[in-house]
Amino acid sequence: MTALFGQAARNQRLDWLQKFVFGVAFLTTIVVCVPVIVVAVYVISHGASALSWDFLFEGPARAGREGGFFPVIVLTMYALVLVIIFAVPVGVLSAVYLAEYARPGRLLRLINLTIINLAGVPSIVYGLFGAALFFDVIHTKQALWVASATLAMQALAIVITSSREALLSITPGIREGSLALGVSKLRTTFFIALPQAFPGIITGSLLAVSRAAGETAPILVVGAIAATNASLRPDAIINDRPQMLSYELYYRITEGLGLADERKWGLALVLLGIVLVLNVSALLLRIKIQSMGFEKRN
Amino acid sequence: MRETTTPEQASRKDGAQVSAVSLGGLPYRPAHAAETAPVVLRLDKVGVSYGDRPAVQDVTMDIYKNRITALIGPSGCGKSSILRCLNRMNDLIYSAKVTGSVYLDGVDINGDAVDPVQVRRHVGMVFQKPNPFPMSIKENVAFGPKRQGTSGRGRLKETVEKALRSAALWDEVADKMDQPGTALSGGQQQRLCIARVLAVRPEIILMDEPCSSLDPVATLKIEDLMRELARDYTIVIVTHNMQQAARVSDYTAFMLASEHGLNGRLIEYGATNEIFTNPRDKRTEDYITGRFG
Numbered sequence: 001m002t003a004l005f006g007q008a009a010r011n012q013r014l015d016w017l018q019k020f021v022f023g024v025a026f027l028t029t030i031v032v033c034v035p036v037i038v039v040a041v042y043v044i045s046h047g048a049s050a051l052s053w054d055f056l057f058e059g060p061a062r063a064g065r066e067g068g069f070f071p072v073i074v075l076t077m078y079a080l081v082l083v084i085i086f087a088v089p090v091g092v093l094s095a096v097y098l099a100e101y102a103r104p105g106r107l108l109r110l111i112n113l114t115i116i117n118l119a120g121v122p123s124i125v126y127g128l129f130g131a132a133l134f135f136d137v138i139h140t141k142q143a144l145w146v147a148s149a150t151l152a153m154q155a156l157a158i159v160i161t162s163s164r165e166a167l168l169s170i171t172p173g174i175r176e177g178s179l180a181l182g183v184s185k186l187r188t189t190f191f192i193a194l195p196q197a198f199p200g201i202i203t204g205s206l207l208a209v210s211r212a213a214g215e216t217a218p219i220l221v222v223g224a225i226a227a228t229n230a231s232l233r234p235d236a237i238i239n240d241r242p243q244m245l246s247y248e249l250y251y252r253i254t255e256g257l258g259l260a261d262e263r264k265w266g267l268a269l270v271l272l273g274i275v276l277v278l279n280v281s282a283l284l285l286r287i288k289i290q291s292m293g294f295e296k297r298n
Numbered sequence: 299m300r301e302t303t304t305p306e307q308a309s310r311k312d313g314a315q316v317s318a319v320s321l322g323g324l325p326y327r328p329a330h331a332a333e334t335a336p337v338v339l340r341l342d343k344v345g346v347s348y349g350d351r352p353a354v355q356d357v358t359m360d361i362y363k364n365r366i367t368a369l370i371g372p373s374g375c376g377k378s379s380i381l382r383c384l385n386r387m388n389d390l391i392y393s394a395k396v397t398g399s400v401y402l403d404g405v406d407i408n409g410d411a412v413d414p415v416q417v418r419r420h421v422g423m424v425f426q427k428p429n430p431f432p433m434s435i436k437e438n439v440a441f442g443p444k445r446q447g448t449s450g451r452g453r454l455k456e457t458v459e460k461a462l463r464s465a466a467l468w469d470e471v472a473d474k475m476d477q478p479g480t481a482l483s484g485g486q487q488q489r490l491c492i493a494r495v496l497a498v499r500p501e502i503i504l505m506d507e508p509c510s511s512l513d514p515v516a517t518l519k520i521e522d523l524m525r526e527l528a529r530d531y532t533i534v535i536v537t538h539n540m541q542q543a544a545r546v547s548d549y550t551a552f553m554l555a556s557e558h559g560l561n562g563r564l565i566e567y568g569a570t571n572e573i574f575t576n577p578r579d580k581r582t583e584d585y586i587t588g589r590f591g
Contacts, residue, residue: 103392104392171429173425173427173429174429174431174432176387176390176423176425176429177425177429177430177431177491177494178431178441179387179390179418180385180387180418180422180423180425180495181418181419181422181441181442181445181494181495181498182415182416182417182418182419182420182422182442182446182498182500183415183441183442183445183446184415184445187445191441191445192431195432196432
């Protein structure tokens with residue numbers, strides 16, 4: 001009896017400990033979520049009143065104090081499309097090389113290390129490098145293109161890493177199954193490996209682009225340098241300044257033109273919205289592709 | 299190589315006259331004196347090493363057309379490594395190095411001028427774990443022919459149906475050709491993988507423990523199918539299941555390693571009924587009577 005009783009007492013203690021540990025784990029998770037929710041609520045409550053049809057789909061009037069930010073939103077989309085065009089094909093092809101063709105060894109480890117560090121380079125350094133490369137070496141004046149290419153360099157690291165992971169995580173037997181049918185490695189890569197890695201590649205690419213959408217430092221550098229050689233042509237706003245949302249927001253916050261706070265928060269809300277839409281569509285697209293049944297593994 | 303007893307000596311357990319043709323110091327004899335079928339694959343001193351570890355060495359044997367040849371032996375004896383030499387699948391393992399020659403219809407498949415992709419069209423392979431592609435049943439079977447240039451809806455449909463019929467799967471899947479192959483049961487998946495191989499019309503089909511992940515009923519179905527397929531194809535099967543080798547194969551090769559994954563050798567090769575009823579080597583006898591392995 002005593003033994004049983006002792007055993008029961010011990011289990012109760014364990015039970016209590018377990019509840020405590022998982023309770024703490026739950027609390028930390030909540031604590032992580034709180035800032036995200038607070039930021040979202042704060043931005044929405046301050047900026048939602050500024051949002052209107054005109055705010056989203058009209059050009060600015062009186063230096064932005066009235067009217068809307070349609071050009072900025074369009075240019076942001078334009079820049080993000082450029083980022084996708086610059087970063088995704090190059091990134092996916094690099095990932096294909098790394099995952100499918102590269103021979104394991106010292107060189108491969110070195111390349112992988114380099115790519116990991118690519119993601120760790122401070123974004124302002126990318127900005128400086130991009131500006132130097134494109135303005136001084138290539139002598140372009142297309143600031144938006146320069147900003148996009150710079151953002152793309154930064155996005156590359158994420159695209160490569162996530163695509164490579166996606167390729168490496170496909171069932172290895174499937175690749176062999178195709179090769180054993182007398183199908184070449186190239187065709188196996190394009191007809192078997194890439195389609196199966198597709199959800200992972202899409203998700204990684206969209207996340208990389210959403211990061212690029214919110215990135216400010218590189219655009220500021222590009223914008224500042226572009227401004228010094230900006231012309232006064234009427235199309236200057238498109239060609240000579242990277243007039244993207246994050247840049248515009250920074251510019252509006254720091255200028256002394258007395259733009260209503262509400263309009264600044266509205267701009268922030270639009271930026272947040274774009275990033276959230278990209279993130280959520282990455283998630284939904286993944287679920288959608290997986291539910292098509294061709295992702296199922298045994 | 300410091301062996302105290304050579305396989306040659308060890309094989310003369312009863313002092314009987316061994317009418318062995320000795321090739322490379324191994325006990326070798328025509329698998330069956332009365333065999334009339336032509337040799338389709340000839341292995342000549344084939345060995346595989348991973349890095350500097352020799353996994354298996356000196357395997358010399360002939361494989362006959364339209365016969366089922368089983369490679370048996372305890373795990374780690376190199377039977378799968380040898381099997382993968384027959385369609386150059388070891389090319390895909392960077393550390394693997396293959397020595398010796400494998401002649402397919404008289405041509406050394408390891409030759410410089412030989413394209414491994416072409417070899418694999420002649421020598422197909424079915425794997426231990428069913429590995430259907432993440433596509434529909436129809437697409438799974440059509441995949442090989444399509445990549446090899448078969449086009450036209452009608453011709454593809456015909457090829458797919460024929461392959462599925464040959465793999466004894468048609469009746470079970472005819473009304474759900476567009477469903478994913480991965481949704482089938484394990485045994486059906488394996489037969490789908492066999493159909494997929496049949497669709498590219500190989501001469502030889504290699505099977506690497508094709509039933510090891512299947513239940514007994516599914517296993518029997520695959521075994522029946524193998525007997526059926528042997529009319530048109532040559533089959534080489536690796537199995538750790540001796541009963542399966544005895545039930546299904548015409549020839550059996552017994553392999554053994556000195557330690558796990560090291561220095562595997564072909565101990566004895568012959569007609570299955572002889573290997574199982576009258577093994578010449580003591581080690582073969584020990585293995586098939588269940589004394590080790």
